[in-house]
Amino acid sequence: MAGRVEIPKLTARSVILSALLGLDAPDASINGLLAMATELGLRESTVRVALTRLVAAGDLERTDGRCRLSPRLVERQRRQDRALHPARRDWDGNWDLAVVTIGSESSTDRALLRDTLQKARLGELREGVWARPANVDLEFPPELRRRLSFFRAVPEEASTELASRLFAPSTWAASAVELLDALHTAPALADRFEVAAAIVRHILGDPLLPGELLPEPWPGDRLREGYEGFRNELTGVAARHLTPDSA
Structure with missing residues (x-):
């Protein structure tokens, strides 16, 4: 569709995972998954290939004609659900600043830290300095948290203008x-x-x-x-x- 956002095409992988993630217990028969996916217009052969690849990637565990989400994927879904329904608190005008104080020579590590800061809904003021209004809790894995120093401050720039610029x-x-x-x-x-x-x-x-x-x-x-x-x-x-x- 034309516009600002891109709509991804339906895939067998997304149907399988979304179906299992919506169940109280993420476990289902393979025949049931095939029936659901074909109702959505996917070919059975395509769904079987997707199931095989999901098992090989460690996203699904398959036994006796059934499959279930791996613990890793269940935990990822819990994190996504928390992100979809985040806890927010009243804002007092302060901003949280996260400053990178321990760098890394590894481009992979730098990219991981940057991605984690973005997922925490911080905006980059300048290289190594990130900020956001102090109305949500900031949580980071210990191995990344040790590389950051945190401050709370009120910007001289109007908060509406700063928020518009960053977000x-x-x-x-x-x-x-x-x-x-x-x-x-x-x-x-x-x-x-x-x-x-x-x-x-x-x-x-x-x-x-x-x-x-x-x-x-x-x-x-x-x-x-x-x-x-x-x-x-x-x-x-x-x-x-x-x-x-x-x-």
Whole structure:
């Protein structure tokens, strides 16, 4: 579709993982997964290849005609769920600063730290100096936390201008509205699935700014509600194919 956001194509891998992640216990029969995926328009042979690759990659564990998510992937989903429904607190005007005080000669390590800071919704003021309004908890793995020094301060620059410069909330909001329109006009479940995958990625990029710094109207809550509506729909389809009685 034309616009600010890219809608990924439906894949067997995403259908399998999304179906299992929506179950109370991430375990299902392979026949049930095949039936669900083919209902969405995927070929059985394509789904079987995806299952084999997911097992080989350690994302799935397969035994006796059934498969389940690996513990690693279950934990990744828990982290994603926390990101989709983050805890925020009232904002007192302060900003959190994270300063890289222990560098690395490894480009891989530098890229990992940068990615972790971005996922924590910090914006880069300059190389090695990251900041955001102090309205969310900042959590980092110990091995990365030791490389950072943290400060709390009030910027001289107006917070609305600084937030706009670091996070471009108006751009995020425009893309969110576009995704909501795409979700509401998608004619079939498979089409909504593709839009929902893009919505998840977009929600994970929500800067989670205080309301005082957001443009109005802010579509963040509406986008989350739209995604939850789709997830409930998908869970219903998955339950029909993947519950023990239907396996």
